[in-house]
Amino acid sequence: VSPRRRAWALAALLAPGLALAQAVSSTEGVTWLRAPATADVAWRGMLATEGGAVGSGTQIGPYVVPGPAGLLAAIFTHAAIQGSVTASIRKREQEEADRVLEPYRAALQAWPAAALWQAALAGAAPEPPLRLWDGQGSAPAGPLIEAAPLFTMAQDEAVLVLDLVVRRSAAGKEVQEGVVRVVSSPLPGTAAIPLAPAAPASAASAAAADPAASAASAAAPAPPPQRLHWAGSEAQALKRTAAAMLAHALHLAQRHAGPDDETVPMRTHRYLQGTLQRAERARQIASTCNRAVLRTLRGALMSVPVAPGPDCNASTPF
């Protein structure tokens, strides 16, 4: 083999390595982010019972238990029945709950996951910087965050909840897994918004002028103000809020990856979920006058809106 050919072969062998070295040097200090391979963003409706239902659950009548063998049979039969009943009930309830997304379905289906991630990363400005990795080729050097978001809309359409499952890995370090939950802030004037708004006084005179329009409006009830807020301009507000929540969750996942201050006690924190007050047993690890970041008993991170004080001027983009 001629020396010239040998040099070309060597160059061809080294080229990918050189390119990789160049890429590594330009991405030094970068944390890589891998999104799920799915093309769509995952959305669901909040179950009416979510957060814990008050009352008692399904009761199944007493079994006749003839001896130890009968006892075992009863337990396994019960477990099988209860398991399948519960699974089918849950599936049906979730399908019912998902109907809340119908007014937004078309806009959300036209919004690919890639657009969500790009918008979130553009708005996140996380430190250290995050860069999307599509999962092609060999794993990049540096820490890698795999994140899977799930957005939930409350039945009154006034609240969005993001649950971001995060898996963080880095060479020589233990893999960390966790969940970051972000609850959206109450919509402006939510407390004053009735869920079934009465027709405005001027509607009567308008109806008199246009009986056809009156008949149409009687057939289709007016959408709630929350829907008008989210759904306008192909659900731009909904998409913008979802991206901002994802950016915030990514920031929290980075910012609070380390251990918390154990001296801060666990206590019951009140927060707002739209117009409702909720409680969570947790450790507060950060706060502003209108939002608190909590570490829950399960170790998840939660960013929740709290009732702002009279002097609070802070605002969040979601």
Add this chain to the structure above:
Amino acid sequence: MVMLRRVGALVALGLVAVLAGCAVPVQQPVELAPGFFSAAKAKGGRVGVVMAELPKSDTQFPGANCLLCIGVANLAHAEMNKQVQSFSTAELQPLPADLVALLQKQGLDAVLIKDPLKIADLPDLGAPDPTNKARKNFGALKDKHKVDRLLVVNITALGVWRSYSAYVPTDAPRAVLYGEASMIDLGNHALEWHLPLALSRAAEGAWDEPPKFPGLANAYFQVLETGMDMIKKPFSR
């Protein structure tokens, strides 16, 4: 023969007494009357606020109604029992002081009664018609603390319960709070307000998370908050 008849009569009498005991009507909720605060202010007098001794957080398995069933249920939930028994009740302690503050905000002369109170130790009132009357006689507190009304919070059970059918669990465990709260006119022991509390809440997601059972612990503290909110609500308007 006469002896047998006597025994039979005694058994019948005992049965009647037991059934009569069961026949005491359950006290229904009593709403605070509109204008209660202005009427109470006009009438004058002091309102004492007291919380009966809190039970310890514990587990129960209603429906496991034989000794062996209870043993099986306890054995199956040994780790959960231990954890539930460690749940704090400290969150409820500020409740009476909060109620005093709310009543004072409404313009009433309210005082906190700090003496420990065991409702079971009080004598029965024995009113001929128990409807909308306190079941216990709180006269001793009226004299001792010079109060005319009493706001009593009586939490009777706290913890985690799981319903059973003999040996078989029929549901996931739920955090519970049982009890009642009442405003009693000590002049006649009439209930001016009565709120029975029977709250339960399941863990969000999975419940079987030994050793700490965080989902159930969270549900437990959520139930406490809900209970306190319900008791404070009529006095917060």
